[in-house]
């Protein structure tokens with residue numbers, strides 16, 4: 001008897017162990033670090049996330065998503081074994097067999113239709129190592145030119161604008177710590193209070209120090225609530241608003257002449273552009289009062305220091321590139337760049353949105369921000385990869401355009417790692433049709449996402465708790481993510497899956513690594529001499545704090561960019577003069593409202609992860625559309641009622657949320673849901689000619705109640 005008691009006591013002690021895992025939140029670009037304490041009590045595990053007080057970026061903060069991030073990783077719905085579609089159902093297959101079947105199918109398609117009949121689609125959640133390897137896998141193992149990634153929808157407008165203006169795209173030109181010194185800050189189309197919540201205190205500190213905050217957003221967001229001036233702009237007209245600001249700055253002679261003469265090109269062409277347009281037209285198109293344009297311009301230009309931040313509200317338009325260029329013009333005209341508390345920030349979105357766009361997932365890019373169309377770059381990367389430059393494919397097409405090629409039968413197989421394109425692409429009904437035409441769809445994910453449902457093979461990857469690697473945060477700081485939790489079931493790291501598949505495709509050389517650090521060391525060499533030079537960064541160096549790129553040698557990080565000049569060929573930054581400025585668009589009689597989209601604090605992107613985190617999901621279970629009370633009255637819509645929002649392209653169904661925090665002519669819906677609540681059913685694919693960014697932030701729509709009053713009451717009582 002005594003022995004038995006002893007036995008159970010020991011068992012209980014054994015079962016109530018506590019482990020502390022050091023990790024980083026898998027969600028946004030702040031990449032907040034934390035300790036996750038996992039306590040095993042008998043059969044239950046209890047988790048507690050504790051922020052890391054020494055983290056120089058988060059300064060020891062975590063937002064609600066970070067606190068509960070582990071809930072998706074430990075969710076029962078995680079797929080733990082490779083699955084194959086058989087007679088319309090997923091069945092479990094051994095890894096070796098699934099890899100062999102995929103490789104054989106890919107080889108036979110390439111034999112029949114050529115190497116470019118297979119496309120690869122990546123994501124900004126992948127570590128630097130995996131993003132790098134995915135690019136190498138596409139070009140060396142599959143030898144296809146078709147690779148692109150979800151960052152196309154995220155960073156492409158800001159990246160192409162910064163490259164054209166400064167010759168370099170690193171989201172933020174200055175570290176977050178300098179924000180507190182900025183005397184005037186423009187936040188254009190960012191809702192960072194909900195999207196990068198742990199970043200908000202930096203701006204609050206700037207305000208405390210006497211800095212002014214200007215927020216440009218059609219909605220009264222949590223961010224806008226912090227503003228000294230909230231500019232409630234008409235969606236899609238930010239570029240013109242910025243032209244208005246520049247017009248005031250030039251006319252009031254508030255420009256920095258020395259800076260313009262010494263460090264820039266193209267200022268003289270700006271005059272013609274400014275003469276083309278009157279304040280009256282600018283006010284009419286943007287919906288912003290002329291006085292506000294004057295106030296903002298003077299406030300910014302006269303401030304001793306100042307910074308401009310843009311995010312998707314400005315960038316996700318068919319003229320997103322130009323919108324950003326017009327804001328950059330203001331920085332150049334006032335000489336507010338390359339100095340303390342003066343600079344630009346494209347607020348990167350995804351956890352590794354920054355690193356993910358530097359190392360080769362993009363259709364035209366090679367590692368280190370090299371170009372796949374530049375001979376010298378091709379030669380260099382080919383030498384690292386053990387192939388000849390001639391063997392490297394040329395550039396492919398952008399993410400959405402891949403689906404057009406699939407629809408036309410030019411691409412027969414698609415390999416997706418880290419994205420849910422069926423929910424996140426514009427024109428999603430078309431995307432679904434295209435997916436169904438594929439001979440082979442392979443998805444690597446943790447869950448059966450909306451896209452994965454259509455896959456022929458679904459390969460289970462490890463989560464952030466299990467997969468070590470590096471991420472580059474929104475400051476351009478390369479950080480290390482520890483991940484020591486045991487991988488569940490037969491899940492594998494993304495990089496390992498790529499290696500196994502490359503081998504099965506007959507390409508062993510260059511695809512055998514023992515750990516992520518080995519891949520990173522190859523990436524360092526591949527990026528050496530490139531714009532995004534990581535050569536001087538090592539795992540050892542970033543274990544504590546992280547290092548800012550470019551870092552050509554150990555100890556030579558670049559914390560603030562452009563102090564000595566720009567990265568363009570002549571070292572000067574380029575002004576941008578638009579040939580044509582936007583004018584008032586006619587309101588379509590049948591589609592009298594504008595729909596815009598974005599995010600909620602508690603959900604992340606297509607929602608695959610956060611909809612599976614109990615504590616996050618329960619805060620908002622269902623998609624809704626925000627509508628102003630007067631507009632709701634006009635269209636006979638009640639709060640909580642089910643409505644159909646339709647454009648010329650398609651419709652989706654939401655619950656109506658009547659709120660005064662939105663303009664009367666605008667609706668807003670988050671994009672964290674799929675199927676009937678997928679907002680991208682409504683959006684056509686209008687792509688920016690400079691960067692192929694789709695227009696996610698503006699479409700003309702109408703709104704109708706979909707049930708009669710009585711049915712609606714029933715529905716509400718069911719869902720309440």
Ligand SMILES: Nc1nc2c(c(=O)[nH]1)N[C@H]1C(S)=C(S)[C@@H](COP(=O)(O)OP(=O)(O)OC[C@H]3O[C@@H](n4cnc5c(=O)[nH]c(N)nc54)[C@H](O)[C@@H]3O)O[C@H]1N2
Pocket residue numbers: 028029065154188189190191192194195196216217218219221233234235236237238311312313314348349350353596597598599600601602603604605668697
């Ligand atoms: N909670 C949460 N945080 C996230 C994410 C998430 O899904 N959820 N996603 C991450 C990712 S990948 C990204 S890219 C970032 C995105 O971060 P943000 O760009 O800040 O997020 P959005 O909500 O897409 O858009 C920002 C704001 O733009 C406004 N807006 C819409 N149209 C216009 C316009 O024409 N002009 C202007 N000036 N504003 C407009 C919207 O009202 C919205 O408040 O967030 C990251 N962080």
Ligand SMILES: Nc1nc2c(c(=O)[nH]1)N[C@H]1C(S)=C(S)[C@@H](COP(=O)(O)OP(=O)(O)OC[C@H]3O[C@@H](n4cnc5c(=O)[nH]c(N)nc54)[C@H](O)[C@@H]3O)O[C@H]1N2
Pocket residue numbers: 123124125126127150151153154155312316349350417418419420421422423424425444445446447449461462463464494597598599604605606607608609671679680683696
């Ligand atoms: N209407 C509208 N559409 C938009 C936007 C908008 O504002 N409005 N924003 C756009 C933007 S900015 C973005 S970034 C995109 C994002 O769009 P998506 O890329 O579709 O978004 P996610 O939900 O991040 O999809 C990631 C998928 O990968 C899985 N995953 C997560 N981590 C890993 C990993 O480490 N490895 C692997 N293999 N899988 C992983 C997740 O479970 C999920 O299924 O959406 C874009 N679409």
Ligand code: SF4
Pocket residue numbers: 025026027028029030031032058061062063064065066067195196197198199
């Ligand atoms: S979602 Fe972003 S701000 Fe929130 S904890 Fe995660 S990394 Fe930090």
Ligand SMILES: [Mo]
Pocket residue numbers: 153154155349350353
């Ligand atoms: Mo994004």
